[in-house]
Amino acid sequence: MKLLVTGGAGYIGGVVVRLLVDAGHDVTVLDDLSTGHADVVPDGVTLHEMSVHDVGSVLDSSFDGVLHFAAKIAAGESVQFPERHYHTNVIGSLALLDAVRAARVPRLVFSSTAAVYGNPQEVPITEDAVKAPTNPYGWTKLSVDAAIGAECTAHGLGAISLRYFNVAGAYIPAAGDALGERHDPETHLIPIALDVAAGKREKLQLFGDDYPTPDGTCVRDYIHVADLAAAHLLALDAVEPSRHKVYNLGNGNGFSNRQVVDVVREVTGRTVPVEMAERRAGDPAELVASSARAASELGWVPQRPDLHSIVADAWTFYQSRG
Template identity: 70%
Template sequence: MRLLVTGGAGYIGSVVTALLLDAGHEVVVLDDLSTGHQDAVPQGATFVRGRVHDSIADVLTPDFDGVLHFAAFIAAGESVQKPEKYWDNNAVGTLRLLDAMRAAGVRRLVFSSTANVYGDPDTVPIPETAAVRPPNPYATSKLAADHALTGEAVGHGLSAVSLRYFNVAGALRRADGSMIGERHDPETHLIPIALQVAAGRREKLQLFGDDYDTPDGTNVRDYIHVADLGTAHLLALGTMDGPGHRVYNLGNGNGFSNRQVVEVVRTVTGHPIPVEMAPRRPGDPAQLVASSEKARRELGWTPQHVDLATMVADAWAYMNY
């Protein structure tokens, strides 16, 4: 298939691009490099620098078979301070993409969504039927895009899949020995920040809140290896037989507290990780743990890298790559 990957110079977008190329697809990457890196775009993909809002109508032509949409801002904390940035990029950008897909007659879309839309869930693990209570503008903008996809499927015959990620970690090891991994600037995710402390690039690690209703008082999250996450996108593409919008949670079903993550990083790297406790961040749920039974059942998806130490070790190897 000929596929467009928006945001394909970012962490997850570049990993999925590599997997698509390895599977024999033709891939065009559209990215404005506001948070991505051009050297992360795998060799073999065609790169177009541009923003979805401005460039999508020129890039997306009728000869494309589908789109995988990763172009989004993802920092939940920043979204509380700059909500307009997230509404414009994440929600409005998705609407502009849908306009271009409709005009070009491209009817397949895999959307990068987030488990953050569930907020503080009533029960864990969280099924797709759980109530959505987005706790910040980032999650709300993603949920708005999900609703737009549902409307497009009903009104215009779009075949769409939204994949709601839990916490993504690790790096992709390719057959040629190269690696693709996480490098946000600024970095906001726990594992890479802890690894930066281990590498001596930061003096200490801040943990935000130790008074949550969890076993050790710190946030509990479900971690999924980026290679397993990427595989789910290819499986989703292969199940688009007709109009409709389906939603799948992607996680391992295991929760790790922030303190537990720090201990795994200490063990994997062999380095001390000084920790400083800080107040809670606005909009941070206490627990997010996935039920991915629907993805396993309907997509045939089975995660292969479920051990947190493996994810941390791969991320550490990429940092030293």
């Protein structure tokens, strides 16, 4: 298939592009490189350095599908600067849907998020759970999910939204460069903990140790980026005209912040000093996915579900970057 990947120079989008190319697809990347990196894009893949708002100048009827990753993703930033997230995530996605409709592109896979669920009433979280985001980032993604559903009903688009839980780790191919997290600033726990282990940060802050969890710290469902990326290829094949399907992507296992730190210490063999801080507003105590629907309908099963493998691959990538 001929495919456009928006945000294809980013962390997750970059791994998906690599898998698509390896599977024989004809891939084009659109990325403004505000958070992505041009060196992530494989040789032979065309990179259009532009905003997703201008996607109409690239997308035409020769494309068989779009995988849409381009977005602002920092939940904390979305509270401080909600206008940035709405401009990119909502207005940019509407521009993409306009271009998809004009070019009659038949399929779309959308990068959504578990943030749409907010503080869950039940765990594990199913796709039918109450949607109550606690920050503008979650609301923007939920808004786009709704717009995609309406587009499918009104205009025959086939689409799948994949709701990610905590993506981590790195893609370590048999040949070629590894791909991992390179956010600036970094806001995710595992790469920050690796910074501390490597001596680039003095200590790691954990926010809250009085949650109703076994050790008092937040519990999250970590999914290996390579497993997550593989789900996108399965989703492309599962798209049906005029239908919008939604799937959670997680391991179904929760790991506390303290457990993550312990595994980082084990993998790196380094000390990781920890400082406890007050809870952050809006942080749920526990977020764990039910991915039963993805397993039954897409045939998707995570191949690297253990936290040790996730952290070890992240550390391998970290060391490869010096």
